[in-house]
Amino acid sequence: MDKPSIVIYIISDSIGETAEQVAKAGISQFNVNDHELRRFPFVTDKNQIMEILEEAKSEKSVIVFTMVIEEFKNILQEEAAKHNIPCIDIMTPVIDSMSQALHNAPRREPGLIRRLDEKYFRKVEAIEFAVKYDDGKDPRGLKKADLVLIGISRTSKTPLSMYLAHKNIKVANVPLVPEVAPPKELFEVPPKKIIGLTTNPMKLIEIRQERLKALGLKHEANYASMERILNELDYAEEIMKKLGCPVIDVSSKAVEESASIILEIFREIGYKINGR
Template identity: 35%
Template sequence: MPVKSLNLHLVSDSSGETVSSVARACQVQFEDVDVRHHQWWLIRTRGQALRVLDSIAAAPGPVLYTVMDPAIRATLEEGFARIDIPYIPILDPVLSTLSAVLDLPIRGKPGRQHVMDAEYFRRIEAMQFTIDHDDGQVIDGLENADVVVFGVSRTSKTPTCMYLANRGLKAANVPVVPGIPLPEQLLTLQGPLKVGLTREPRSLSDIRRNRLRMMNQSDENTYADEENVREEVLGARRLFSRLGFPVIDVTRKSIEEAAAAILQLHAEHKRRQQEEQAVLEDLSGYPT
C-alpha cells in the first residue's frame, strides 16, 4: 500500500505542548501516512501570525491550533480560509462546554497552564524526590512517597517513576534482586501505594542482553540468561502476591500506559485512605 504524505501545521500561542499531544494521539490511529509536522509556537502578535500564514501557504495542510487572543485568532482564521485549508481549534469544544456549564466567561489568556503556581513547584519537588530515591539509593523518607515501585532489573522502574514525578507524584523505586531480601521497613511501610512491575521473561532477557552488548560485556551472563530471568521474574511475582502488591505487566505497555495504570491505582488508594480516615473520625467523634 503506498504511503500517503501530509503537512500538519501545529500553531500555539504558548509552548505547543497541548496541540502536540493531541496531534500525536490522533496520528497513531492512521497507518501508512508520512506526517511532516510544522510547528509554530508562541504566536502572540499579528506579524507572527502573518508569517505563519505565509509558511502554511507554501506547504498547505491541515492546521491544529490553540490561540486564545481574539485578534490573533481572527487574523489566522481569515488566512486559513483564504488559503482554503481545514483548521481545527482543538480547545474550543471543551472551553465552550465548560463555560456553559459553569456560566462563566473564558479568560482568553495564553499559557495559563504553565504559570509557576503551587502545582508547578509540587512537580519540581516530586522530581527531586524521585531522583533522590531512584533504584533504592535512599530508603529513609519513603514514608513521604506517594508511590513506591518494585521490580527486577530492566522493568522500566526509573522512567515510569520520572513520568509519575512529572505528574506531581513523589515516586520511588526499589530493585528486587534474587537472594537479597527487601528491608523490613519497606515491607511494613504505611501510606504510599506499593506497586510491582513485571515483564515477560523472553522480552526481559532480550532487553538485558542488548544492555550487556551496549556496555561491551559478554552476553553469556546469568543476568540475561532466559531461564535465570524466568526464575527471577517468577520469584518477584510470588513476592508481590505474598505482600499484596498490585502488579503491572509492562511487556506491551509504553511508559505512559504503565504510568497511567499506576495513576489510576493511586487514585483508588487515596480514596480508600480517605474513607478509612472518615470512619476513624466518625468512631472518635472528632477529626484525627
C-alpha cells in the same frame, strides 16, 4: 519629615508583584529619589478600594494596578477618575489582545500565575524526589513517597518514576534481587501505595542482552540467562504476594501506557495522590 514627591499605589486582586515591578521600572526613568511605593494585595472588596482612594486623594499619587475581576477594576477606575488620580491598568491591554488573538474569553480569576508557579515547583520537587530515591538508594524515602514501584531489573521502574514525577507525583522505586532482602521500610508502606512491575521473560532476555551489549559485555552473562530471569521473576512474585500490592505486566507497554494503568488502579481503589 518631608512628604515624598509622589506616592505610587500598587493595587491588586492577587499579590501585586507584577504591578510593583512595572511601577519600579517606570519610576526609575525619572530623577526622583523621594518617591514611595505602597502595595495593597488581595483587594477584592469595594470598601477596600474606597479606603485606599480616600488615602490617595490627599496626596500627589498615581495608581498602578493589576485586577482581573471586572467589577472591581471598573470601580477602581471610576472612583480614581472622580478624584483625578492617574490610574494605570497593567493587565487589561494584555488580556484583551490575547483574547482577540485566541478567540477565547479570559478566565478572570486572580492569582492564577501563582498557582501555575506552585504547580511548577511541585513538579521540580517530585523530579528531585524520584532521583533521590531511585533504585532503592535510601529506603527512608519509601514512607514519604506518593507511590512506590517495585520489580526486578529492567522493568521500567526508573522511566516510570520520572514520567510520573512530571505529573507532580513523588515516586520511589525498589529493585527486587533474590540475593538482597527488600528494605524493612517497604513492608511498612500501605499496599495501596505500592505497584509491582513484572514482564515476559522472553522480552526481558532481549532487553537485558541489549543492555549487556551497550556495556560491552558478553550475551552469555548470567544477568541475561533464562534461568536467572525466571528465578528473579519467581522471587519478585513472592514478594509482591507477601505485600498484597497490585501488579502490572509492562512487557509490551510504553511508559505512558503503564503510567496510565497505574493511575487508573489508584482511582479504582480510591487512593488519592497529592489530594487528587
